[in-house]
Amino acid sequence: MMTLDLSAASARDALGAHGDPLTDDEAIDAFARVWWGHLAEPGDADAGALIGALGAAPALEVVVHSVPTPIADLDAVAARHAWARWRPRLDGSAVRRSLRTATLVGLRLLTPADAAWPEALDDLGPHAPSALWVNGSLEAVREATPISVVGARAATSYGEHVAAELAAGIGAHGGAVVSGAAYGIDGAAHRAALAVGSPTVAFLAGGADRAYPSGNAGMIAEIAEAGAVVSELPPGSAPTRWRFLQRNRLIAAMGAATVVVEAGWRSGSLNTAGHAAGLGRPLGAVPGPVTSAASAGCHRLLREYDAVAVTCPDDVWELAGGPGDPRGGPPPGAEDGVQRRRTDVTTRVLDALSPRADRTVAEIARGAGLSLEETGSLLGLLELEGLAGRGGSGWRRA
Structure with missing residues (x-):
């Protein structure tokens, strides 16, 4: 040993x-x-x-x-x-x-013993991060009311316009915008917060030293100056689909309320909404045209999960200041625990595979953070589903 x-x-x-x-x-x-x-x-x-x-x-x-x-x-x-x-x-x-x-x-290591530690993340219980890496400062954010603004990457001009108006209004009310620095709604919300001079926080799915997506590198650098770029992953870590899904729980926990501006029926933003509902955070959704597939997820939240309709910054502020009463039960898209676990760990194995190079089971297990036994079983299932195949010296993604 x-x-x-x-x-x-x-x-x-x-x-x-x-x-x-x-x-x-x-x-x-x-x-x-x-x-x-x-x-x-x-x-x-x-x-x-x-x-x-x-x-x-x-x-x-x-x-x-x-x-x-x-x-x-x-x-x-x-x-x-x-x-x-x-x-x-x-x-x-x-x-x-x-x-x-x-x-x-220039990253700063934060632990729960640090005075700057965002205590709202402790509501995640055993799922809370053990530590955070921060580029920038969370002090300014601690003095404001953080509100999570999320939505589709493939946003429409309507969605980006509404996201910018809401984010600017949050800043005018003395709040701070929390999001994920992605293209689309995230980027529109961050840029509006920066434009009005309010603090903003971006949670990344990779290391805090790796600007992702690279097309938003300039914006992410500005966020670090005006607020903070945060990750629970060690510096140098690559973003993966599994890590994006887990990153969403931090965005939901950090916000006093979560607002979904635009989302398709199966958008990843519904994952963030599900975390917010599970934590008892107030949940809002922006209505869109009934003919727009980009707003189908928001309409689903309004109809099935008692999200509050949000149409202006005052609505958001009221949502964050009120007690909120998200419906209990499973969040949007949640499945039974066994099936959800199988899907989650399968995603991790897929993330650890390469479409170009063979990798051994040990390499895949290390990359996925799973045992050799579990990795081998999942690889067999993925092979049956046509998603992975055996090469000359290991496995690769199909």
């Missing part, structure tokens, strides 16, 4: 400037949380439960030095699967490399 040094001296040496002005215990905790950012994929409830029960450093010690052990909400089977997911990613050089990168590009 690998050697893991979680002493205060080792933690401070690795953290460098990120360790000041922490106490020894805080430095050890922060260093362990950086490790967890490498071991567990975003939203890993098993990691969250283990950290919540033991603390970040003791939980890491247990994973490294003991056999799979039932702890907290993990029974023997869950512990065995969790250990199998995490142990292939135990790489001290990757941890130190991400810390060096963060220092070079």
Whole structure:
């Protein structure tokens, strides 16, 4: 088993400037949380439960030095699967490399012990991030009311116009726009907030040092100046479909309310809306033309999930200031737990495959953050569905 040094001296040496002005215990905790950012994929409830029960450093010690052990909400089977997911990613050089990168590009490491930590994310429970990497500052955002504004990437001119009006109005009311820096509605909302000089926050699905999409790199740099660009993933991490879906839970949790401006029937924005409803956050949706497929998802939220119709900034502000009463039950598009898990982990395996180069099961498991056994089973299913195939030296995406 690998050697893991979680002493205060080792933690401070690795953290460098990120360790000041922490106490020894805080430095050890922060260093362990950086490790967890490498071991567990975003939203890993098993990691969250283990950290919540033991603390970040003791939980890491247990994973490294003991056999799979039932702890907290993990029974023997869950512990065995969790250990199998995490142990292939135990790489001290990757941890130190991400810390060096963060220092070079000016990212700040935030942990729950930091005064700037956004406490709203704690509502995610075991799905909450273990740490955050921030380019910019969350201090200005903490003094405002954050409101999440999301919608389709393939937005219409109507959708972008409404998103800009709402975002500008949120800024005029003293609020801060939270979104995902994507094309379409996200970009329109961020740019309007920047134009009126209000703080704005962008949560990325990759490392906070990787502007994605690259076409919005200039805007993302402006967001870092006026507010913050945030990611729970270590610097250098690539965005994947799974990580986009998990990123959405942070956008929903950060906002005092979530507004979906424009969304198709199966838009990813409904995933954000589902997280908001599950957290008990007020949920709003902007009506569009009944003939527009780009607004079908918004109409679905209004009809099936008791979203509030939003037509102007005052509506948004009222939504954020009121108690909200989103309908209970499963969010839009949610399936039963077994099927949802199968879909989620299948997406992670697909993300880890390449369409051009063969990869071994071990490489795919490490990339997906899954055990070898689970990865092998999912690859077999993907092969039957025609989504993956065996090559000369491994697997590749079909």
